[in-house]
Amino acid sequence: xxxxxxxxxxxxxxxxxxxxxxxxxxxxxxxxxxxxxxxxxxxxxxxxxxxxxxxxxxxxxxxxxxxxxxxxxxxxxxxxxxxxxxxxxxxxxxxxxxxxxxxxxxxxxxxxxxxxxxxxxxxxxxxxxxxxxxxxxxxxxxxxxxxxxxxxxxxxxxxxxxxxxxxxxxxxxxxxxxxxxxxxxxxxxxxxxxxxxxxxxxxxxxxxxxxxxxxxxxxxxxxxxxxxxxxxxxxxxxxxxxxxxxxxxxxxxxxxxxxxxxxxxxxxxxxxxxxxxxxxxxxxxxxxxxxxxxxxxxxxxxxxxxxxxxxxxxxxxxxxxxxxxxxxxxxxxxxxxxxxxxxxxxxxxxxxxxxxxxxxxxxxxxxxxxxxxxxxxxxxxxxxxxxxxxxxxxxxxxxxxxxxxxxxxxxxxxxxxxxxxxxxxxxxxxxxxxxxxxxxxxxxxxxxxxxxxxxxxxxxxxxxxxxxxxxxxxxxxxxxxxxxxxxxxxxxxxxxxxxxxxxxxxxxxxxxxxxxxxxxxxxxxxxxxxxxxxxxxxxxxxxxxxxxxxxxxxxxxxxxxxxxxxxxxxxxxxxxxxxxxxxxxxxxxxxxxxxxxxxxxxxxxxxxxxxxxxxxxxxxxxxxxxxxxxxxxxxxxxxxxxxxxxxxxxxxxxxxxxxxxxxxxxxxxxxxxxxxxxxxxxxxxxxxxxxxxxxxxxxxxxxxxxxxxxxxxxxxxxxxxxxxxxxxxxxxxxxxxxxxxxxxxxxxxxxxxxxxxxxxxxxxxxxxxxxxxxxxxxxxxxxxxxxxxxxxxxxxxxxxxxxxxxxxxxxxxxxxxxxxxxxxxxxxxxxxxxxxxxxxxxxxxxxxxxxxxxxxxxxxxxxx
RNA sequence: GGGGAAGUGGCGAAAUCGGCAGACGCAUCGGACUUAAAAUCCGAAGGCCGCAAGGCCGUGCGGGUUCGACCCCCGCCUUCCCCA
Numbered sequence: 052x053x054x055x056x057x058x059x060x061x062x063x064x065x066x067x068x069x070x071x072x073x074x075x076x077x078x079x080x081x082x083x084x085x086x087x088x089x090x091x092x093x094x095x096x097x098x099x100x101x102x103x104x105x106x107x108x109x110x111x112x113x114x115x116x117x118x119x120x121x122x123x124x125x126x127x128x129x130x131x132x133x134x135x136x137x138x139x140x141x142x143x144x145x146x147x148x149x150x151x152x153x154x155x156x157x158x159x160x161x162x163x164x165x166x167x168x169x170x171x172x173x174x175x176x177x178x179x180x181x182x183x184x185x186x187x188x189x190x191x192x193x194x195x196x197x198x199x200x201x202x203x204x205x206x207x208x209x210x211x212x213x214x215x216x217x218x219x220x221x222x223x224x225x226x227x228x229x230x231x232x233x234x235x236x237x238x239x240x241x242x243x244x245x246x247x248x249x250x251x252x253x254x255x256x257x258x259x260x261x262x263x264x265x266x267x268x269x270x271x272x273x274x275x276x277x278x279x280x281x282x283x284x285x286x287x288x289x290x291x292x293x294x295x296x297x298x299x300x301x302x303x304x305x306x307x308x309x310x311x312x313x314x315x316x317x318x319x320x321x322x323x324x325x326x327x328x329x330x331x332x333x334x335x336x337x338x339x340x341x342x343x344x345x346x347x348x349x350x351x352x353x354x355x356x357x358x359x360x361x362x363x364x365x366x367x368x369x370x371x372x373x374x375x376x377x378x379x380x381x382x383x384x385x386x387x388x389x390x391x392x393x394x395x396x397x398x399x400x401x402x403x404x405x406x407x408x409x410x411x412x413x414x415x416x417x418x419x420x421x422x423x424x425x426x427x428x429x430x431x432x433x434x435x436x437x438x439x440x441x442x443x444x445x446x447x448x449x450x451x452x453x454x455x456x457x458x459x460x461x462x463x464x465x466x467x468x469x470x471x472x473x474x475x476x477x478x479x480x481x482x483x484x485x486x487x488x489x490x491x492x493x494x495x496x497x498x499x500x501x502x503x504x505x506x507x508x509x510x511x512x513x514x515x516x517x518x519x520x521x522x523x524x525x526x527x528x529x530x531x532x533x534x535x536x537x538x539x540x541x542x543x544x545x546x547x548x549x550x551x552x553x554x555x556x557x558x559x560x561x562x563x564x565x566x567x568x569x570x571x572x573x574x575x576x577x578x579x580x581x582x583x584x585x586x587x588x589x590x591x592x593x594x595x596x597x598x599x600x601x602x603x604x605x606x607x608x609x610x611x612x613x614x615x616x617x618x619x620x621x622x623x624x625x626x627x628x629x630x631x632x633x634x635x636x637x638x639x640x641x642x643x644x645x646x647x648x649x650x651x652x653x654x655x656x657x658x659x660x661x662x663x664x665x666x667x668x669x670x671x672x673x674x675x676x677x678x679x680x681x682x683x684x685x686x687x688x689x690x691x692x693x694x695x696x697x698x699x700x701x702x703x704x705x706x707x708x709x710x711x712x713x714x715x716x717x718x719x720x721x722x723x724x725x726x727x728x729x730x731x732x733x734x735x736x737x738x739x740x741x742x743x744x745x746x747x748x749x750x751x752x753x754x755x756x757x758x759x760x761x762x763x764x765x766x767x768x769x770x771x772x773x774x775x776x777x778x779x780x781x782x783x784x785x786x787x788x789x790x791x792x793x794x795x796x797x798x799x800x801x802x803x804x805x806x807x808x809x810x811x812x813x814x815x816x817x818x819x820x821x822x823x824x825x826x827x828x829x830x831x832x833x834x835x836x837x838x839x840x841x842x843x844x845x846x847x848x849x850x851x852x853x854x855x856x857x858x859x860x861x862x863x864x865x866x867x868x869x870x871x872x873x874x875x876x877x878x879x880x881x882x883x884x885x886x887x888x889x890x891x892x893x894x895x896x897x898x899x900x901x902x903x904x905x906x907x908x909x910x911x912x913x914x915x
Numbered sequence: 916g917g918g919g920a921a922g923u924g925g926c927g928a929a930a931u932c933g934g935c936a937g938a939c940g941c942a943u944c945g946g947a948c949u950u951a952a953a954a955u956c957c958g959a960a961g962g963c964c965g966c967a968a969g970g971c972c973g974u975g976c977g978g979g980u981u982c983g984a985c986c987c988c989c990g991c992c993u994u995c996c997c998c999a
Contacts, residue, residue, distance in 0.1 A: 225999065271919055275997080278918055348998090352916070484999065561999090602919075604999060635920095636996075677995085706940070708928060713921080713995070720927060723940045733955090777931085785928070789939035796939090799956095859935040864983040866935055902982055908934045912982045 053740065055732035057696030061823040065173055073839055074124075074175040076131040078572065079584040084129075091128040092589050093120050094568055094628075096597025096605070097135045099560075100161035102146060105168045107686045107704070107716055108637030108678045114704045115634055116596050117174045118784060121819035124175075125843040131589050132175060133571040135182035136162045139190075140560035141224060144491040148524055154491045155519075158185055172688060173697045173822055175839075180574045184563025185491070189570065191514030192580035193562055194496040196612070198507055199619050201497070205251045208505075211392070211484060212242035212320065212344075220527035222488045224559075231345045241344040244320075245529065248486035248495065248556060252611045256280055256478040258625075259610055268631040269711075272602045279603045281479025286463050288399065288472035290315060290367040292383070295327060299367055299383070302394035302477055305401065306466070307458035309371050310447035311422035312399035313412070315383045316360065319343040320391035327383065329364025336361050336385060343387040351387040358411045360386030369399075370471040371448065378420075386411060392481045402437070409437035422447050423455065483608065485559060488531035490523035492557030498544050499552045512545050515553065531555040564605055565612040568592050568627055580621075591624045599633040606631070632782060635713035639684040641676045644669060651683035675715050686716055698821035699725040705784040705820060727788075728824055730795050731817065734802060735810060735828045743831040747803050748810045750833045760804035767797040768809055769850035775816055776846065784820065791817060807832070812844040860885040861910040862892045870909075878903055885909040 068074060077084040093116050098109065120132040136158075143154040143161075150157075162183060169176070182189055200206050214223040218238035222245065227234045252259075260280045263273045285304035292299055299315060317324055319340050328336050339361040343351070365383045372379030381399075388407055389398050402412030402419040412419050423442045425431030431438040441455035449465060450458045466472035486495070494515045496508040508515055518539040523532045533555035534540060544551040566580070573585035606628075613627040642650045644664065654665050678685050691700045702724040708714045735744050746752060755761045774790035794813065798805060811832060818825035818838045829838040853874060858881060860868045868888035872881055882901060886893065893913060900912040 275919060279998085350916095481999075559999095598996095599919080600997065602997070604997095608999095638995085675995085706927085711920095712928095714927065717927065717941080720941045723927095727940085729955095783929090785939080789929075792939055857935090861934080861983075864934090864981095869935075900982065902934090904934060908983090910934080910982055 052738065053736045053743070054738045055729045055736075055824075057698060057728075057823065060827045061173065061697045064823045064826045065170065067826070068175065068837075068839070069178070071837070073837055074132070074177050075179060076129060076133070076177045078129075078131075079588050080582075086588075088127055088129045090131065090589060091120075091123045091594075092131040092568075092572075092592045093123065093594045094132075094571070094592045094596070095134065096595070096601060097137050097564070097567060098165065099137045099140060099142070100158065100165045101142060102157065102161055103680055103685070104161075104164050105688060106637075106678050107688050107691065108639075110172055110688050110700075111637050111704050111707075111710070112596050112598070112634035113169065113172065113174055114701050115710045115782065115784070116594070117172075117701075118705065118819045119594060119779070120175055121822060121839060122779060122843060124839060125815065125818070125841060127842075131180075131571065132177060133180040133182075133574075134169065134174070134176040134178070135180075135567060135571070136165070136184065137560075137564050137567070138162065138183050138185035139492045139558075139563055141227070141489065141491070144489060144523070147491070153519075153521070154523075155185075158183075168689060171692055171697065173701065175822075180571050182567060182570055182574050184567065187514050187516055188577075190493045190517075190563065192570065193493050193558070193566070194508075194513050194515060195510060195580055196566055196616070197493075197558070197562070198496055198510060198513075199621070200250060200612070200615055201507060203615065203619070205254065205615065206485070207249055207251065208246050209249050209482075210244040211247050211249070213245050213247065213484075214240050215243045215245075215529060216240045220529075221525035222529055224487065228347065231347060231350070239345060241341075243344065245488075247484055248554075250483040250485045250611075252483045252607075253478060253480055255611050255614055256282070256480050258614060259480075259607065262610075262614075262626055266626060266631070267629055269599075269633060272599065272606070272631060272633065275602045276607060279480060279607065282476060283478070284474070284476050286459075286466060286472050287395065287475045288370065288466060290369060290381070290399070292323070292327060293366045293368070295323070295365075297323065299323060299397050300395045301397045301399045302475065303399055303401075305404065305459070306462040306472075306474075307444055307447070307450060307453075307455055308401040308404050308422050309369070309399065309462060310444075310450075311401045311403045311420045312369055312381060313402060313418040313420055314381045314400045315367050316386045316389050316398050316400055316408075316411070317363075317383065318389040318391040318396040319385055319387055321385075321389075321396045324363065324385055327363050327365035332362055332364040336363065339385065339387075346387060348390060352390065358386065358388060358407065358414050360384045360388075360411060360415065362415075370466075370469075382417070384411075384415070393479065394477050403432050404437065404439055406437055406439055421445060483611075485562075486556035487559050488525055488529060488555075489557055490517075490520065490532040492559065493517070493562055494533065494557055495554040497554040498542070499554060500544060500547075500549055501551075505554075506544055506546070506551075509546055517557075531557070533557065561605065561608050565609050566616070568595075568609075569616075569622065586622055590622060591626060592628045594630045594632065595628040596632045596634055598636065602633070632711065634710050635708075636677060637707075638675045638713055638715045639678045639682075639686065640673050640715055640717065641682050641684045642673055649682055678716070686718065691718065691721065695721050695725045696728070696823075698728050698824050702727065702788055702821055706788045708785050709781070709783040711782065724788075727792055727795070728821060730799070731821075731824060732828070734795065734799070734805075735814075736831065744828070744833075745802070747805060748807050748832055750807070752807060755804065755806050757806075760801040761806060761809075764798045764801060764805050764809055766850045767794050768812060769846040770794075772812070772816055772844055772846035773851060788820060791820075811841075814838060815841050815844045856906055858885070858906070859908050860889050861908065862889055862913060864910060867892045881909065885911070 095113055095116050120130050123130045138158045143158055146157060147154040214228045216223055216233045216238050219233060223233060223240060228240050231240055232238060233240055260277060260282055263276055283304045285302060286306035287300055287302050289298040289300050363383045363385055366380050367383055369379040369381050400408040402408040403421050404423050421432040422445060423438060424445045425438045425442045430436045444450045444453045444458045450461050453461060463474040494517055496513055496515045498506050498508060518536040520536055525532055540553050540555060542551055542553055569581045572589040573581040576582055609627055614625055616622045617625045642655045644650055650664055676682055699721060703721045706724055735748060737745050757765055771790045771794040775787040778784050778787035814825045814829055815838060825838045855871050855873055857869055857871050859866055860870060870884045870888045872884060896913040898911050899914050902910040
């Protein structure tokens with residue numbers, strides 16, 4: 052008896068692949084490496100191994116890349132498809148502080164769990180290349196690469212505001228602060244300046260922007276990155292401050308509106324604020340600064356919020372006016388909608404032509420002056436609205452009458468001639484805050500000498516190992532936990548033998564993911580981060596797949612590091628990821644009662660097609676949300692695989708819809724995929740018989756001529772192969788699976804007419820999606836080796852051609868009939884047939900025009 | 916607030932270039948097989964009207980372009996994602 056029992060063979064094939072090393076990616080220098088084959092590097096964004104394990108949403112992208120990797124191998128590529136762990140970071144540390152377990156221990160437990168879960172999904176990773184960013188064998192090279200940035204002057208220290216929670220006595224990361232309160236405990240937080248390591252990503256802003264054009268990435272991601280980098284052209288203008296030697300420098304994108312600047316606004320953190328504030332204004336100002344410190348940048352710049360600010364009591368001089376001209380005397384205000392890190396931390400306010408300045412001026416009764424006349428037909432200042440568009444300069448001395456674009460360049464020239472300012476390009480992108488006062492991260496390979504200077508730990512003395520500590524809570528004075536590892540901190544500079552103290556900050560969670568694709572190319576190298584040969588062969592990543600959630604930060608940081616490596620001659624391409632693809636989010640149904648309260652899905656049952664709560668039958672509303680532990684709607688792949696088998700699970704993941712779309716998981720739909728694999732099984736195997744495969748597929752079965760049902764099957768197979776091939780171009784594997792289902796529907800009734808070759812080609816086509824059943828049937832067919840090593844089957848053009856065409860016939864764009872014509876029919880014949888087919892609809896009407904789309908459609912345009 | 920996506924049957928979805936809307940699957944209903952059930956196989960099915968033939972309406976809403984619009988343009992509405 053031969054029923055389909057996946058539990059009997061799925062783990063056996065997984066063990067076989069591993070034992071045979073079928074997914075090992077052999078690289079340069081390894082025995083058996085074949086350099087004549089083309090390479091393909093397909094990479095998943097590696098996961099942070101959280102304690103809650105994988106859910107079916109994570110698996111979506113992994114199955115997607117696995118399908119691609121398996122097909123590429125069948126096409127003869129050397130495929131690099133690795134997996135590892137982005138294991139440093141805050142959550143592990145947080146969890147450790149709560150439970151008292153060391154993050155090393157919990158991280159190892161979590162990665163073991165993830166590895167075992169991933170292996171059950173039958174993913175064809177080369178596990179010999181597994182990496183863990185929190186292992187010293189990895190992070191010593193993170194430190195080494197950081198040193199390359201450092202020696203190029205791209206790392207520096209600066210006082211920047213960071214979130215501080217007085218109640219918790221700790222520095223918090225941005226993501227730990229919500230609406231000015233700590234995520235844990237809901238305590239108030241403030242931003243206070245602290246010395247931090249910064250990376251000078253702004254030095255690469257122009258290249259990060261320009262090189263986007265060379266990448267095969269989704270346009271939406273490119274737009275988001277461009278937006279993030281935020282290039283803007285404008286001018287820097289110096290305003291002299293009354294009674295101060297230092298001028299205030301402002302940046303503006305609209306130098307043409309300089310004549311309309313009626314006040315200045317400084318960011319609360321601006322260095323000049325405290326110096327210039329008058330005694331009378333000081334109390335109000337102090338109160339304002341304290342309030343601003345507790346707001347996030349998001350709140351501060353939220354345009355919908357009421358504008359707040361306070362006058363400093365000081366005045367500046369607008370340099371476009373003569374000394375003594377009352378129009379040039381402008382008050383200096385402080386407002387939190389101006390950010391210290393953007394531009395110069397100070398703006399000139401032109402309330403007539405900037406919406407935020409307009410609202411601010413209205414709120415505080417400041418002067419509004421028109422300097423740009425709106426074009427005919429548009430509402431301008433004369434109509435009482437702020438005009439922010441382009442128009443004609445007025446009340447602006449030397450640039451009066453000029454159009455905005457011309458007025459801008461003329462103003463810049465005017466300023467430069469008089470040394471009052473200059474044209475400048477700025478970016479919204481800011482330098483990257485690269486240090487944390489936390490334990491679970493990479494230590495900086497830096498030493499502080501007694502004279503206050505900072506030196507690198509020489510490369511040959513790397514790694515700087517993270518000391519083992521039992522108490523790694525942040526200290527109450529905001530200093531880093533590593534500062535308490537006294538024996539570790541106190542050291543000597545190996546170069547000068549002078550006493551030194553180690554830097555006690557650690558790198559942020561992003562650090563390890565800034566180069567991991569390079570380590571995968573050569574993961575066990577103890578002499579270098581990666582060998583030149585390996586990088587030369589495998590780089591760049593051909594296909595990078597991950598969630599759109601990382602559209603900006605991770606991808607921008609990774610590109611930045613890679614460009615630095617390129618400049619340092621470490622890599623041969625200036626971009627790391629040639630093609631990027633974002634898998635969609637897998638959402639899940641959740642249920643809420645009449646009051647909107649969420650009900651866990653295991654408390655829900657279905658009665659008469661309606662969801663109700665189990666104990667009392669109260670009707671519930673089905674909603675779609677993300678999968679989250681807190682919503683109790685998480686589905687674990689282990690459970691699904693246990694019940695339906697791995698192949699059915701993989702097929703369902705791909706059958707749900709196009710890879711890039713977000714779609715709800717519905718376990719109720721899986722039986723359809725399970726039935727599909729069972730039907731595949733029965734196509735090849737008679738479950739009632741002892742034979743390993745049906746007679747018609749046996750090795751010694753008589754050769755069948757390609758005619759009749761066999762020809763029909765050949766054509767059906769050709770259509771399936773074509774559709775599958777196409778699905779790899781669009782990453783909509785749901786249509787490939789649908790095509791294979793259609794194939795089964797078509798050949799089911801004529802099973803006995805199928806040839807062995809047709810059966811084998813179908814299995815090869817199925818193999819990337821459902822590799823276990825493909826292997827099992829491949830073996831039962833008596834084929835030697837693994838289906839993963841057979842050639843990818845292609846459709847033969849001659850079996851895709853049809854003898855007859857069915858052509859829809861429309862009248863005035865409405866479908867009124869269909870005709871079937873021989874492939875060779877002439878246009879005249881087709882038109883004649885079409886007229887006949889829709890004759891009743893043409894009755895008494897005049898055909899004005901006949902539209903014929905070659906082989907596709909006829910449309911009669913009629914009148915009367 | 917800014918930025919990015921997406922809205923098609925009861926549900927997941929499909930539809931080369933602007934050319935037959937709803938392939939494939941789930942759930943549902945009917946039939947066959949069965950003592951019965953499960954499994955399997957065959958069939959029905961967007962909505963409305965109709966015994967039927969057939970007709971009308973239908974891709975979030977309102978306009979537009981076109982012989983023809985899920986697809987292109989303009990304006991709305993709703994939902995989801997991201998913000999160092």
